[in-house]
Amino acid sequence: MPFAVPVIRNLILVGQPSQINTNDLLVIRDCMKKVATDVRVMLVGREDDARLITPEFWRERTLTVSFGPLGRFQPLRGPVLANRSIAKLDQYHMLRKAGVRTPLTAPFEPGSSFDPREWGALVIVKPAQLSRTSSGEGLALFRTERINAIALGEQPAPQGLLGQMLVQSFVDTGPRFSVYRCLTLFGSQIYQSVAEAEHTHPPLAGSDDATIEAIHPEPPRGSTGVRLSKDPEIADFACQMAAAFPDVPILGCDILREHGSGELFAVEVNAGGNVWHLSSPRAAPWRRIDSTVRYLREFNSFETAAYALARTVRAHAT
Secondary structure, X not given: OOOOOOOOEEEEEEOOOOOOXXXXXXXXXXXXXXXXXXXXXXXXXXXOXXXXXXXXXXXXXXXXXXXXXXXXXXXXXXXXXXXXXXXXXXXXXXXXXXXXXXXXXXXXXXXXXXOHHHHOOEEEEEEOOHHHHOOOOOOEEEEHHHHHHHHOOOOOOOOOOOOOEEEEEOOOOOOOOEEEEEEEEOOEEEEEEEEEOOOOOOOOOOOOHHHHHOOOOOOOOOOOOEEEOOOHHHXXXXXXXXXXXXXXXXXXXXXXXXXXXXXXXXXXXXXXXXXXXXXOHHHOOOOOHHHHHHHHHHHOHHHHHHHHHHHHHHHHOO
């Protein structure tokens, strides 16, 4: 009886040291040797020349995965799945098209109007530029009627409303603002956390405009109030979000749970790639070794990543 010859597929991982420690990719590669013997993994750098890889390698079906820009590396065969920045309004439309619940979002422009019956009594105004919102800059809470008055020129605009801005319906997460973060790789959960504000915010009902607009409507960025979470509903919802972006490898899915109803809302997916906070330089100031070890153990993150990559290369390598 003839022996079956295994079908070999190539997976090229393009290193992104500014976003993920190369050691993590090496560990994932070693995991894949155990769980996907039909996949050959090669790590390359953004400055590498694909032509220096042996011709024999390129004879097999290949998929290239990059958590950021390819740089100079241009594979000689197969598709490329790479992280890229996606504008917030585009994310909104993609999530809506996929049937994922997400807060109403629209550009803030002169003459625009937001019906409180549809948008609610409060809205969030945030910069459209990704570079500003990644740090929480420019996020503000307003009464919907006041935003309408500003848009119609009936009231002066506060100083913070500069440049291109978006209006988003407000999701009340309770007395202390909270947001979930679920890191996914091709739809598989790598880890999950929840950030919660340390203090309760002032009452939203009955407060004047000055009090409302002084509230920062999200938890502080960094380690304050961030803890591990293992909520299966959040994990499933994040996978629904990831399905709307099937060609983007890693996503930092930010999710709100509405106080009272418990309904989940997709805020954004942070598709640029700088979300692997298990080892990203960006998270270094507040990352603790014991916390990282716990996340890796609780979520089996590296092996989960290996399975997700194996599934993806088998489906897409050509």
